């Protein structure tokens with residue numbers, strides 16, 4: 095009678111079973127940090143007084159948040175990371191490789207049933223691959239890098255059942271925004287959220303990652319998902335053998351939520367809280383100064399695909415930045431001719447990086463500017479000036495809005511596809 | 512262990528971007544320098560009230576948002592002795608414990624009645640918090656033993672340096 099998280103944490107802590115509320119010491123299968131968190135993790139190791147890693151093949155660094163470096167100070171952070179990685183023989187994905195949450199699974203680091211710890215809150219994304227994946231701070235990352243273990247409280251689990259199929263121009267981002275609007279930004283604090291149902295079973299790897307990615311916006315600790323057949327195939331090419339974990343039929347959930355996917359409409363999270371969810375209808379016509387399509391939420395191939403379909407042969411009316419989440423996504427988009435269409439439509443297509451999502455470089459917002467972004471947070475000042483405003487949406491809504499310079503319902507561009 | 516400080520009242524969902532904006536995180540690694548920008552997007556004047564020993568009293572979901580450990584470190588460096596809230600975002604909670612910033616869960620009713628600026632005393636050992644002007648007292652959610660050890664040591668690094676092991680290496 096165990097949930098997914100209970101099963102994974104039991105196995106990783108060497109127990110037959112564990113239940114919610116228990117503290118466990120779990121073996122960590124992979125731990126990573128990026129240029130926003132790695133240096134502090136290295137410093138934490140020094141504070142603790144042990145500068146060694148437990149297993150060089152299980153520690154990974156990424157230079158993705160402000161990369162290539164926009165300033166000498168940040169270059170120094172990157173240099174320190176490279177030096178550490180070289181000294182300890184750990185893998186470092188340098189500028190241009192892509193966002194940690196995209197590259198880690200692409201490179202085969204994420205296995206079903208494993209424990210993934212990242213010094214980044216969106217580590218929950220890797221739940222899409224049937225893992226227990228959670229974000230930690232730099233000191234916890236340091237402890238995991240040193241000992242290969244970390245304590246966890248086994249979280250309670252909540253079940254979200256999604257049946258039916260998305261209508262044209264509705265994406266998994268709309269689903270996750272809908273859920274966020276229902277449960278609110280702290281609705282699942284400390285919980286493990288499990289998505290089930292026919293809709294989820296039919297989703298692509300890209301769409302599943304978008305859903306898991308935003309679990310942390312509801313406060314969730316993790317979002318382990320059961321595998322579906324496309325994800326199994328995807329993993330087979332990358333990680334070799336694995337044993338998928340399934341929740342027991344009689345597992346205990348503290349709450350259940352049902353969603354009919356066929357009833358969803360395009361949604362946004364309006365400024366400046368992620369749970370300020372509104373339908374596009376309610377905000378239609380809001381003028382935008384910048385459109386951003388990218389990030390670990392929506393910078394994958396299917397996201398770029400839908401944007402290029404909407405923008406194909408037309409011209410954007412406002413500046414529109416498109417950033418593929420990884421080099422792999424970039425060249426797949428290139429090979430498919432998607433980048434060509436985007437550039438012709440007037441988009442600024444960037445190299446793989448977090449980009450404007452975190453307001454570190456590439457497209458910061460000025461005073462009073464408004465952006466529509468496919469990323470995951472719309473907090474005050476997140477993308478630049480503290481008087482700027484961010485609407486979060488799906489790539490379809492963002493691309494359609496780029497065409498008109500104001501927020502529009504993407505379904506009006508649906509028929510011609 | 513007793514903690515004293517003047518109450519600084521804040522609301523719901525104080526996120527890590529508000530505590531310390533991501534833009535500054537890349538400008539400097541020096542926590543003391545970063546502390547100058549604490550709460551800048553919320554209220555630039557707030558930092559003056561934190562100096563010299565304060566206790567932040569917030570409502571729901573304090574510390575939500577990113578995993579940046581700079582957030583609790585900056586609060587500590589800015590003069591915050593503890594944070595009391597109805598609930599915390601989980602990464603922030605872990606980070607705060609790790610860096611030795613006591614984060615304390617207490618009752619909504621109590622939190623709503625505390626006055627801004629009034630002196631507070633938290634007694635971790637007895638599990639109580641006292642508001643000295645309004646004369647109120649409330650229970651706080653007790654820490655598991657290993658967490659209490661970390662907080663009492665002033666952080667996990669300090670604990671490890673003193674004991675040459677992590678607190679859970681004996682018994683979790």
Ligand code: SF4
Nearest residue numbers: 216389390448451452
């Ligand atoms: S894309 Fe944005 S949310 Fe994702 S890891 Fe980068 S900064 Fe964080």
